[in-house]
Amino acid sequence: MTPPDPESLRLLVLVADLGSIGAAAVELRVSQPSASKRLSSLERGLGLELVERSRQGCTLTPAGVIVADWARQVLAQVDGLMNGVRALRAQHEPRxxxxxxxxxxxxxxxxxxxxxxxxxxxxxxxxxxxxxxxxxxxxxxxxxxxxxxxxxxxxxxxxxxxxxxxxxxxxxxxxxxxxxxxxxxxxxxxxxxxxxxxxxxxxxxxxxxxxxxxxxxxxxxxxxxxxxxxxxxxxxxxxxxxxxxxxxxxxxxxxxxxxxxxxxxxxxxxxxxxxxxxxxxxxxxxxxxxxxxxxxxxx
Missing domain, CATH: 3.40.190.290 (D-Maltodextrin-Binding Protein; domain 2)
Known part of the structure; x- marks a missing residue:
């Protein structure tokens, strides 16, 4: 099992929220093929099927819903970390x-x-x-x-x-x-x-x-x-x-x-x-x- 990167988790959360890989790709400013490839890599890395694809769009599998909920918590922690780092850097930058x-x-x-x-x-x-x-x-x-x-x-x-x-x-x-x-x-x-x-x-x-x-x-x-x-x-x-x-x-x-x-x-x-x-x-x-x-x- 390969640990996922934050951007792949962010993509999964956006697919859950928007119901479309294409819409999620637009939000992240990447191409739809690139987004699909990243989702497939995430699924392979975790050994789980996360997304069900159809002509009407896509929905998360039961496992995908659980992983997306965990991903939201991880991303909140990552965002908090980056905000803290930016604050620390601002304290040390010449002003x-x-x-x-x-x-x-x-x-x-x-x-x-x-x-x-x-x-x-x-x-x-x-x-x-x-x-x-x-x-x-x-x-x-x-x-x-x-x-x-x-x-x-x-x-x-x-x-x-x-x-x-x-x-x-x-x-x-x-x-x-x-x-x-x-x-x-x-x-x-x-x-x-x-x-x-x-x-x-x-x-x-x-x-x-x-x-x-x-x-x-x-x-x-x-x-x-x-x-x-x-x-x-x-x-x-x-x-x-x-x-x-x-x-x-x-x-x-x-x-x-x-x-x-x-x-x-x-x-x-x-x-x-x-x-x-x-x-x-x-x-x-x-x-x-x-x-x-x-x-x-x-x-």
Missing amino acids: LRVSASMTVAEYLAPAWISRLRRALPETHLELDVTNSQAVAEAVRHGHADLGFIETPLAPEGVSIRHVARDRMVVVVPPEHPWARLRRPLTPAELAATPLIVREEGSGTRETLYRALAEVGADPVAPLLELHSTTAVRNSVVAGAGPAVLSTLAVGTDLAEQRVTEVGVTGLDLRRPLHAVWRSGLRLTGPAAALLAIAMRTPD
């Missing part, structure tokens, strides 16, 4: 939880993650895309191993490392009156104009408002407040109004003249991009590798 602000996540992180995957293909990576304030909170409370933010000032309770430098620009639709200006805007003119902005907590918004505050300009209420960089960019392209966005987000639009850059005098819209992690911890493994990749980003 990296990353939280990144919108601009970083949309325009820089994909290339970083691609390089990390090539270097450490076994790493299971989770990326949460949110605003800079939420990134800092996730890192502080241990919900993310590594974060990337755009805010000009370092948040409390985290270790921080400079990664790259970004520049923000005022952009308008080509038909906007500012697109025809022969001089740069003043900070006061920019502050007095309702803009399309990101939500509170966004590094893009904080950089703009801090730069205006440093020159004594108080911004008016926004024209629109949106929760993603892409939504702000799309609104400008659609003609809704002006915005201040990273050159990472609008570089292609500027080159293809879908939007127009408007100069501003006396306003520093450069900003650092930082990596952050929980204060007091030393980065190791995939987190340290991703930080090293990010730090090679040209300014």
Whole structure:
């Protein structure tokens, strides 16, 4: 007597449930001749006739019914074993939880993650895309191993490392009156104009408002407040109004003249991009590798 393999037992159970070798073969994604051959091998190995074949289909013999019931118990144990093995493997696989602000996540992180995957293909990576304030909170409370933010000032309770430098620009639709200006805007003119902005907590918004505050300009209420960089960019392209966005987000639009850059005098819209992690911890493994990749980003 030859011990049966799990797939042959699974085939027998499907024949019992579906009443057809052909239907069971379809379920297992094998050909009907292959399924019939496997059933015959199972019968020979056990020394029992398990299936009665007819033109109307097939039914299990009394012995086949008993063996199919035993097979269900065996398969349940096999499935439990494999689920347990998968859980054990997941515990030992390298895991990296990353939280990144919108601009970083949309325009820089994909290339970083691609390089990390090539270097450490076994790493299971989770990326949460949110605003800079939420990134800092996730890192502080241990919900993310590594974060990337755009805010000009370092948040409390985290270790921080400079990664790259970004520049923000005022952009308008080509038909906007500012697109025809022969001089740069003043900070006061920019502050007095309702803009399309990101939500509170966004590094893009904080950089703009801090730069205006440093020159004594108080911004008016926004024209629109949106929760993603892409939504702000799309609104400008659609003609809704002006915005201040990273050159990472609008570089292609500027080159293809879908939007127009408007100069501003006396306003520093450069900003650092930082990596952050929980204060007091030393980065190791995939987190340290991703930080090293990010730090090679040209300014």
